[in-house]
Each structure stands twice: as structure tokens, then as C-alpha cells.
Amino acid sequence: MRNKTSNIHTIDTQYLGRPEYAAAYLIVEGDRAAFVDNNTNAAVPRLLAALETQGLASEQVEYLIITHVHLDHAGGTALLARACPNATVLAHPRAAPHLIAPSKLIASASAVYGRAEFERIYGTIEPVAEDRVRIMDDGQTLRFGNRELRFLHTRGHANHHFCIADSASDAIFTGDAFGLVYPALQREGMFAFPSTSPTDFEPELAREAVRRLVDERPTCLYPTHFGGVTEIEVAAGQLIRHLDFAERLRDDAAISDRPDDTLADYCRARLSDYFAGLLDGRGNLGRDADIWSLLKLDIDLNAQGIAFAANKRRRKTRAAGA
Numbered sequence: 001m002r003n004k005t006s007n008i009h010t011i012d013t014q015y016l017g018r019p020e021y022a023a024a025y026l027i028v029e030g031d032r033a034a035f036v037d038n039n040t041n042a043a044v045p046r047l048l049a050a051l052e053t054q055g056l057a058s059e060q061v062e063y064l065i066i067t068h069v070h071l072d073h074a075g076g077t078a079l080l081a082r083a084c085p086n087a088t089v090l091a092h093p094r095a096a097p098h099l100i101a102p103s104k105l106i107a108s109a110s111a112v113y114g115r116a117e118f119e120r121i122y123g124t125i126e127p128v129a130e131d132r133v134r135i136m137d138d139g140q141t142l143r144f145g146n147r148e149l150r151f152l153h154t155r156g157h158a159n160h161h162f163c164i165a166d167s168a169s170d171a172i173f174t175g176d177a178f179g180l181v182y183p184a185l186q187r188e189g190m191f192a193f194p195s196t197s198p199t200d201f202e203p204e205l206a207r208e209a210v211r212r213l214v215d216e217r218p219t220c221l222y223p224t225h226f227g228g229v230t231e232i233e234v235a236a237g238q239l240i241r242h243l244d245f246a247e248r249l250r251d252d253a254a255i256s257d258r259p260d261d262t263l264a265d266y267c268r269a270r271l272s273d274y275f276a277g278l279l280d281g282r283g284n285l286g287r288d289a290d291i292w293s294l295l296k297l298d299i300d301l302n303a304q305g306i307a308f309a310a311n312k313r314r315r316k317t318r319a320a321g322a
Helices: 041-053 077-083 096-100 103-113 115-122 203-215 232-255 260-279 289-321
Strands: 008-012 023-029 032-036 061-065 088-091 133-135 141-144 147-153 162-166 171-175 220-223
Touching: 008 041, 023 041, 041 077, 061 077, 061 141, 088 096, 096 133, 103 115, 203 232, 220 232, 232 260, 232 289, 260 289
Parallel strands: 032 061, 061 088, 088 133, 171 220
Antiparallel strands: 008 023, 023 032, 141 147, 147 162, 162 171
């Protein structure tokens, strides 16, 4: 029988100044510790404070586990590694090179956010020493005290994404593979939706990832955005429906006669209408300005990701016809 004493602690990173927007997780295993995701440089003091609250020193951190290298999950890795000198960074094979040499990651994120906004949010992203990074393959396991951590490669949101199944808690840390489940949106029942941000969004693979996580039959899922989810089947059904809509929107955008550089605006308008429809009838959620402020960044990023996927389809079609 599995040990349900999990010693998992949710840390609110206060990302973008918002409560319950992005989490880091602290796993305590006796006198050892591991972090799952770390948000940005600005969040690192919060992570270290959470560690201290558990009576542990930074030298007792054994692992820094990165679900993927998007900067709201991995931006503080180098700074946190410097603060935790005995920790090994665990990463997907395709994520590890970006931790060791982050220049392409910085350029890509700067293109999405704009250079000034990137620097304001993320600051300076330093490389992590190669000898401190360990690659975890699909299905690979790692013994951590009395628990076993198992790594599940889950594409769809990003091609360098994995989730982490924890034997002690019967839970899975899902990064962005099981979507976004903001507590502020749960007032009128479960409200989960996927992240389709640039540049690796693939709806077919994203659905496979959701189904793989459900098939593991966990008792709890821990998405980075935000906190534990136990209504897993309900949330999964919502995610699949959202991904079906995103796939249709990608295909509609790809075959439309709109110029390539206008597809993001087209997708943004469609997504805004879609979310308005979802919120309609959910009490005051659809009329709550704070809710729309919360959703704005995700609608913008999701629209960019769907438009990027649509333009990629267009390029393949043009290349095939050349």
C-alpha cells in the first residue's frame, strides 16, 4: 500500500504580482529536499524561505526538477542552483541544452514578450553548469529517500516537457501538460483550460498527454498553475474539449485567406469569444474584471501559439506545392 504522507508543499511564487498564479513545489524527504519548478529569479527568495520554514538549509536540497524550460517554470534555475550548491538539476533531454546555454531560450522569450518586458519580468538568465544537469528519459525512475520519482515525457504544450509521478503521494507534478487550473476560476465548479502558447503547441499530442496522466490513476495532480487538483476526470474532460476547439481554430486559421501576420489577432478574437461563452452562466465570473485581467495574458499567449501552429501548417502546404 502506498504511503500517503506526501510532505509536498505548494509555494506561491507571486508571479507577475498575482497570488495563486504560478506555483513551485517543495518535496521534503526526511532531511533532504527537492524543488519542482522554480518560476523566476524574483521567486527564489520565496523558495528558500519555504525551505527554511521546514527547518532545512539550502545545502540539503538534492534536486531541482524542471518540468520544461518556459521561464515561468525554469527562469530562476541558475540562481537557485547557486543558492543550493549540492543540488542536481533534472531536466528533459531537450530541455537540458537550454539550461546549459540559454541564449536561444532568451531570444525566443524576448520575441514573445518584447525585450523590455522580458528584462522586467525575468531579469538575467544565467547558464547552469553542465556537470550539474542530469537528463531524465521517458519512464526513468529515481529513488529519493523512501519515494520513487518516475519521469513521463509529455509533449503537446512543449516538446521538452516531462511530468513527475511520485510514489509516496500517489500524485503527479504536471507542469503545463494538464493545463491551467487557477483557484480564482473555481468558484462555480471546475474550470481548467490548456496552455497553447508558442512555439510547440500540438493539439494531438497535448490530448495524448492528458490521457496518459489520467491513465496513471493518480489521486492528485499538481499543475504549476496552480495547486493540487483532485477532480481529475472532470478537469481532463474540459481540457480535451478545449484542445478540440484549439485544433479547429488552428485549422480554420491555416486555411483562411488572412495574411500570416494577422492570424494571432484572428485567434485572439476567437479565443476571447470562446472564453466569454464558457464564463456565461457561471455566476459573476463572466462580469468580473479581475477574472478577465487574469485571463488576458493566457488568451494572448494561447492565440500566439495557435497562430504559430497555423502558420507552420501553411509553410508545409506551400513547401509541398512548390
